[in-house]
Amino acid sequence: MKGAFVSTAAVALAMLALSSSPSFAAEANELPGAAMSLLWVVPFAGLLLSIATGPLLYPHAWEHHYGKIAAAWAALVVVPMALSFGVTVSLEAVLHTLLREYLPFIVLLFALYTISGGILVVGNIHGTPAVNAGLLLTGTLLASVVGTTGASMILIRPLIRANDARPFNAHVVIFFIFLASNIGGALTPLGDPPLFVGFLLGVDFFWPTTHLWRETFLVAGIVLAIFMALDWYLHVREKGLPKVKDPTPDTVRRLQVAGFANFLLLAAVIATILVAAEWEPGVTLNLAGVELPLQNLVRDVVILALALASLTRAGKARRIANGFSWAPILEVAKLFAAIFICIVPPIAMLRAGLDGAFAPLMSLVTTAEGAPNNMAFFWLTGALSSFLDNAPTYLVFFQLAGGDANALMTALAQTLAAISLGAVFMGANTYIGNAPNFMVYSIARERGIRMPSFFGYMLWSGAILIPTFLLTGFVFFRTW
Secondary structure, eight states: OHHHHHHHHHHHHHHHHHHSOTTSOOGGGSOOGGGOOGGGGHHHHHHHHHHHHHHHHSHHHHHHHHHHHHHHHHHHHHHHHHHHHOHHHHHHHHHHIIIIIIHHHHHHHHHHHHHHTTOEEESSOOOOHHHHHHHHHHHHHHHHHHHHHHHHHHHHHHHHHHHTTOSOOHHHHHHHHHHTTTGGGGSSTTTOHHHHHHHHTTOOTTHHHHHSHHHHHHHHHHHHHHHHHHHHHHHHHHTTSOOOOOSSOOSOSSOEEEOHHHHHHHHHHHHHHHHHHHOOOOOEEEETTEEEEHHHHHHHHHHHHHHHHHHHHSOHHHHHHTTOOSHHHHHHHHHHHHHHHHTHHHHHHHHTGGGSTTHHHHGGGBOTTSOBOHHHHHHHHHHHHTTSOHHHHHHHHHHHTTSOHHHHHTTTHHHHHHHHHHHHHGGGGSTTSSHHHHHHHHHHHHTTOOOOOHHHHHHHHHHHHHHHHHHHHHHHHOOO
16 A cells, blocks of 8 residues: 555656746746646546545545545655655745645634634434434524534534444434534635635625525425435334443433533634634735734634643533544644645646636636536536645635626625635535544544545535535526
8 A cells, every 4th residue: 555655656756847937937026827737637646535535445544544544645746746846836836825824724623623622512412313414403503603514513512422322323424524524604704714714805795694594494494304304204114223322311301501601712712713804904014925813813822822721721620521523623623724725736827827727627617608507507517626725715706707706796696606606615525525524534433433435425526515515506697
């Protein structure tokens, strides 16, 4: 396995180095996306393949060396970029992604993971179809208030404990990822990073609430109804199977929530994000060519301080009762660092628009008459958001649609809705489509849930979500 990986990496490195020339020097210190061939997608595809096959084909090696494997794929991006476009341009491109996108992403994720880990739900919770549907509905509604990450981290552990005595329980986590970790975040900029990007670009805070609620209710309603039918069927089947001893017996009969101070800390995190979005002191720090606005740095420092306050003040006993550990957040931090680096070339190619290697795809978003093709915007934004980071993907298509927030909120409202819903909804299609997906998967796997593989999960999303999205596109975005 190791030899095959090294050989593949060497071939990919050689092909990437030959696919561009230093003569294609980047203008304005940016990667020349128009000059980059599809070979630059190879490291990202290789990383995805490793994430998909590692836990399945070589689980022991993957468990101990996934960080090294991810770093190797990231190196296959950085080294060829430095050889092809120069060290300065390549370093700035990578640092821009790490400092402006990955760092805020992982700081927020760390804080939400840490703070929610201090919230303990105890009591007589059993994973009946009605209870599970209630938990999934609660997570879906909560996602637009505290974000998909916050909702996922608050409810995933109670959901796992409620179902840990059931022989069939992986489907509950899968539908939780669909609903709480993705679909439910479509109604406010706090719900999902793409909508927050839109907010920063001038989209009104409540525009998603007033314009996306019909689509969100339709999709969430269909998915929840499918879950209730499936969970009821499996619950009936379980009655004929041998009983499983409940790993978390009822020590408390009445449902209780402990750690209310952490809810205040979560509210403080949300307030910090909103204040930082409105506060523009006009001060920036320049680090190796990357401009870092002061408000962003202050925001990240305050969020880290809130996470540390939760660790020091919010009860070690509750974290132990929650089965809290650092393994899931470490896995997400390492793998997504490599993912963010590996998507640097594809994002540059997307930004090149009709001049780049993705031109055939980009041409689909405009009709022959020059009008936006909203169905194409919905599916292309969604398909790329299933594998790439959905925030920059949203930004690319936002700009392709004109980039004028006022126009997109009014005359082109359906186009903005298509871009927004594609980015948010279809992040549920894969484990890496949205950060909470992989974190929920990691926590569930650590707690003994037999989660499907990367491709196994895509079979679930393909069977349940894709038909639902086809119906959504037909109802809301068809032009015939």
